[in-house]
């Protein structure tokens with residue numbers, strides 16, 4: 238197939254539904270991914286928000302991701318089933334500093350299972366621990382997260398909508414998994430472009446740190 242023919246191939250569309258308790262950061266994740274922004278102010282999602290983002294997967298495959306950001310208050314409501322229906326991917330989001338938000342994912346997952354009970358194809362489900370910038374306040378242990386993934390065959394993700402850490406990677410991996418595309422190491426690293434790193438001056442540290450506080454810097458991994 239020539240290049241021009243490849244360019245003309247229509248986009249694949251994937252419906253991804255983001256579920257989880259209120260304030261876990263679903264809207265923040267969606268806006269970080271789709272608009273590359275982050276708002277500190279909490280604004281509750283009433284019902285549903287909707288985002289579109291086009292990404293390119295290996296093989297020059299254009300994929301448009303429809304991200305359905307479902308308000309945390311919709312659990313138990315009439316509309317939830319309709320939002321979930323037809324999703325190829327589900328993101329179950331919790332806040333790593335909020336144990337209850339992790340426990341409640343059971344209910345969210347039950348809603349997903351109910352909608353797909355009679356369906357031949359099952360959506361890919363991703364477990365997403367958000368707010369890893371607050372690692373020092375973590376209450377949900379990583380092994381609990383991993384166990385939940387293994388028991389249910391979820392893919393596993395840790396992200397921060399605030400810093401953007403691993404957000405693009407998360408959506409890219411989910412899209413690739415749904416389409417059965419394998420990402421190689423270089424492609425995975427490419428989406429991890431910005432990595433935070435502390436500068437450590439071994440042997441040159443002043444005795445009192447208060448005089449010269451530790452610095453941090455960004456480095457690019459290409």
Ligand SMILES: Nc1nc2c(ncn2[C@@H]2O[C@H](COP(=O)(O)OP(=O)(O)OP(=O)(O)O)[C@@H](O)[C@H]2O)c(=O)[nH]1
Pocket residue numbers: 257258259260261262263264265266276277278279280281282283307308309310367368369370371396397398399400
């Ligand atoms: N520190 C930190 N705060 C975050 C992060 N993601 C979201 N927040 C904050 O958490 C609060 C809730 O974020 P939202 O994205 O509105 O949460 P939501 O899950 O969409 O909430 P509902 O609309 O009620 O379902 C906001 O104040 C965000 O700024 C993160 O990665 N780190």
